[in-house]
Structure formats: structure tokens, C-alpha cells
Amino acid sequence: MKKALIIFGSTTGNTEDMTGIIKTALEESGLETEVKEVTDAAVADLMANHELLLLGCPAYGDDTIDWQLEIGRVN
Numbered sequence: 001m002k003k004a005l006i007i008f009g010s011t012t013g014n015t016e017d018m019t020g021i022i023k024t025a026l027e028e029s030g031l032e033t034e035v036k037e038v039t040d041a042a043v044a045d046l047m048a049n050h051e052l053l054l055l056g057c058p059a060y061g062d063d064t065i066d067w068q069l070e071i072g073r074v075n
């Protein structure tokens, strides 16, 4: 079975929700789909054994990186 990997980062949950929707769609298309939160992912995951790699991240404007750090979802 072909494999997909989705690596995502999400602060308020929207990107995480989208990741779940995409995972379901990929699995319905016949791809075995693994999901990793970005802080659990390693560089080696990018080269691991999968045919499809999706990276998901939200856009945050200036001066918000500190805010993301404060709630501990991005490091």
C-alpha cells in the first residue's frame, strides 16, 4: 500500500482539523496515512518511506512567534 505522511503545526487547532480531513480523504483514496505534530517530527521523517509528504502550517503575522512560544505549541 502506498504511504503518505502529514506533518503539521497548529496553535489554535484549525490546521490540526484540516489535517484530519485530509487524512480521511487520503485513506479513502487508498493511501496509508501517518500524521505527526511537527514537534514530534524529525528531519529523517522527511526522507522516510512514503510516496506523498504534506506539510501543514498556519500563517501568523509579525510579533506572534513569541505568543506561539508562550503556549508551547511551537519550539
Ligand SMILES: Cc1cc2nc3c(=O)[nH]c(=O)nc-3n(C[C@H](O)[C@H](O)[C@H](O)COP(=O)(O)O)c2cc1C
Binding pocket: 009, 010, 011, 012, 013, 014, 015, 016, 058, 059, 060, 061, 062, 064
Ligand atoms: C495573531 C494572529 C496573527 C495572524 N496572522 C495571519 C497572517 O499574517 N496571515 C494570514 O493569512 N493569517 C493570519 N492569521 C490567521 C491564522 O493563520 C488562522 O487563524 C489559522 O487558521 C490558524 O491556524 P491554527 O489554528 O492551526 O493555529 C493570524 C491569526 C492570529 C490569531
